[in-house]
Amino acid sequence: MLNKKIEDALNEQIKKETYSAYLYQSLSAHATYIGLNGSANWFQIQVQEEISHAQKIYNYINERGGKVKLKAIEQPPFEFENITIMFEETLKHEEFITKSINELMDLAIAEKDHASQIFLQWFITEQVEEEDNVNEILNSLKLIGDSGNGLRMFDKELATRVFVQPTV
Numbered sequence: 001m002l003n004k005k006i007e008d009a010l011n012e013q014i015k016k017e018t019y020s021a022y023l024y025q026s027l028s029a030h031a032t033y034i035g036l037n038g039s040a041n042w043f044q045i046q047v048q049e050e051i052s053h054a055q056k057i058y059n060y061i062n063e064r065g066g067k068v069k070l071k072a073i074e075q076p077p078f079e080f081e082n083i084t085i086m087f088e089e090t091l092k093h094e095e096f097i098t099k100s101i102n103e104l105m106d107l108a109i110a111e112k113d114h115a116s117q118i119f120l121q122w123f124i125t126e127q128v129e130e131e132d133n134v135n136e137i138l139n140s141l142k143l144i145g146d147s148g149n150g151l152r153m154f155d156k157e158l159a160t161r162v163f164v165q166p167t168v
Ligand code: OFO
Pocket: 017, 020, 049, 050, 053, 093, 094, 097, 127, 130
């Protein structure tokens, strides 16, 4: 049986992961709008990943006999100045999610919930990868700039990203 404090924090995390999907959907829509279809694809894959993260937590709460409680999702921003700012927003958001996952782990340790600690380990590893992926893109954008042929070529690279269903 899930401890109430952990159940509440996990429900809050479902909301954050679902908001992540919503934010990336908005970034994808904007990328399409400004003609960067590869970037739009990259954000679409991100949407699918975030839905799978929320689903993973949903399944875990159910498995432990807890109660899933879905919360209201706020509106994401929908205007962005340029592609670099879009990925900077992505990095900022992922750092926020990393902090939230770390706090969840701190809670699982404090509550001596060993199963939740093992479950959250996957998310801790995932966040390292999430931040690394975005940092790599931002480093490329620093070299290329926000427009021109370099950006066109880079955008084509982002079009090759595919969704791989995560496993625990
Ligand atoms: Fe779920 O990792 Fe991004 O937000």
